Amino acid sequence: MRKIAVYLLLTLAALSFLYPFVWMVSASLSSEAGIGSLRLLPVEFTWQNYLTVFDRIPLGRAFLNSVIVVTITTSLVLVLGALVGYALARLEFKGKQLVFFLIIFTMTLPFQITLIPNYITMVRLGWVDTYLALIVPFVMNSFAILLFRQAFMGLPQALIDAARMDGAGELRIIFQILVPNVLPTVVTITILTFMGLWNDALWPLIVIRNEQTMTMPQLVTLFSVGGRADAQLGVKIAAAVMLAVPVILLYLFFQKHFIRSMASSGLKD
Structure with a gap:
C-alpha cells in the first residue's frame, strides 16, 4: 500500500507538471473562441496561430x-x-x-x-x-x-x-x-x-x-x-x-x- 501511495503521488505530481504544457500546445492549435475551454484536445483545430506568428x-x-x-x-x-x-x-x-x-x-x-x-x-x-x-x-x-x-x-x-x-x-x-x-x-x-x-x-x-x-x-x-x-x-x-x-x-x-x-x-x- 505504501508503494502504491508513492506511485500515485508521483503520478499526480507528473500530471500537474505536464498539464500546463499539454494545454498550451492544445490551445495553440485551437481557435480563439475555443481557448477558454481548458481542454486537452484542440477546439476547432487550426494552424492559423502559427501562420500568423511567422507572418508578423x-x-x-x-x-x-x-x-x-x-x-x-x-x-x-x-x-x-x-x-x-x-x-x-x-x-x-x-x-x-x-x-x-x-x-x-x-x-x-x-x-x-x-x-x-x-x-x-x-x-x-x-x-x-x-x-x-x-x-x-x-x-x-x-x-x-x-x-x-x-x-x-x-x-x-x-x-x-x-x-x-x-x-x-x-x-x-x-x-x-x-x-x-x-x-x-x-x-x-x-x-x-x-x-x-x-x-x-x-x-x-x-x-x-x-x-x-x-x-x-x-x-x-x-x-x-x-x-x-x-x-x-x-x-x-x-x-x-x-x-x-x-x-x-x-x-x-x-x-x-x-x-x-x-x-x-x-x-x-
Missing part, C-alpha cells in the same frame, strides 16, 4: 540568431570551464583556494546587480547590437567551473600521471583524457547553459535593438507585449510553444546523462 515577425531569423549565440557561448563555457576546473582541481599555485572561493562567491550574486556595469562596458566597447554583447558576458560560468572541478577531483591522479609519462601536454590531458571520462557533467553543463541562454530575454532586450539581431525569446517577448499579436491569445501561445520546443527536445535527448550527473555530482572539498 521574422521568427526564422530570430531562431538562427539564438542558435548562433547559444552554440558559441555554450562551447566556450565548456572549454573555459574545463580549463579553469582542471587548474583548480589538479594544479598547485598560490591563491588557489582564494580563487575558488571568489568563484563560489560570484554564484551568490544575482545577474541584475551586474546588469548596469555590463551594459556600460558593452557601450564603451561598441558591442551594442552585435553578437559579442550576447556572447562575451556569459562565457565564464561559475557553475560550470564548479562542476568540472568536482568531476576532475573524482578521477584518479594515476590517470593524469600515466598521460604525462606518455608525453601528453596539459591540454591533451584535459580534452582527450579527462573530459571523455566526465561526459555526464559535460551534458549537464550543456543543458543548463543552453536553457539559461535560450530563455534569456532581459539581457538581449537591453543590448539589442536591431530586429535582425534579436534572439528568439526577445522577439517573442516583444511580439507578445508590444502589440503585434493584436491581443490574440492563441497567437501568443503559439509563439511560446515554438520557444519552448527546442529546450524540451534537448532535455529528452540527454535526460539519462543529465539525471546521472545530477545524482552523482556531490561536492568535495
Whole structure:
C-alpha cells in the first residue's frame, strides 16, 4: 500500500507538471473562441496561430540568431570551464583556494546587480547590437567551473600521471583524457547553459535593438507585449510553444546523462 501511495503521488505530481504544457500546445492549435475551454484536445483545430506568428515577425531569423549565440557561448563555457576546473582541481599555485572561493562567491550574486556595469562596458566597447554583447558576458560560468572541478577531483591522479609519462601536454590531458571520462557533467553543463541562454530575454532586450539581431525569446517577448499579436491569445501561445520546443527536445535527448550527473555530482572539498 505504501508503494502504491508513492506511485500515485508521483503520478499526480507528473500530471500537474505536464498539464500546463499539454494545454498550451492544445490551445495553440485551437481557435480563439475555443481557448477558454481548458481542454486537452484542440477546439476547432487550426494552424492559423502559427501562420500568423511567422507572418508578423521574422521568427526564422530570430531562431538562427539564438542558435548562433547559444552554440558559441555554450562551447566556450565548456572549454573555459574545463580549463579553469582542471587548474583548480589538479594544479598547485598560490591563491588557489582564494580563487575558488571568489568563484563560489560570484554564484551568490544575482545577474541584475551586474546588469548596469555590463551594459556600460558593452557601450564603451561598441558591442551594442552585435553578437559579442550576447556572447562575451556569459562565457565564464561559475557553475560550470564548479562542476568540472568536482568531476576532475573524482578521477584518479594515476590517470593524469600515466598521460604525462606518455608525453601528453596539459591540454591533451584535459580534452582527450579527462573530459571523455566526465561526459555526464559535460551534458549537464550543456543543458543548463543552453536553457539559461535560450530563455534569456532581459539581457538581449537591453543590448539589442536591431530586429535582425534579436534572439528568439526577445522577439517573442516583444511580439507578445508590444502589440503585434493584436491581443490574440492563441497567437501568443503559439509563439511560446515554438520557444519552448527546442529546450524540451534537448532535455529528452540527454535526460539519462543529465539525471546521472545530477545524482552523482556531490561536492568535495
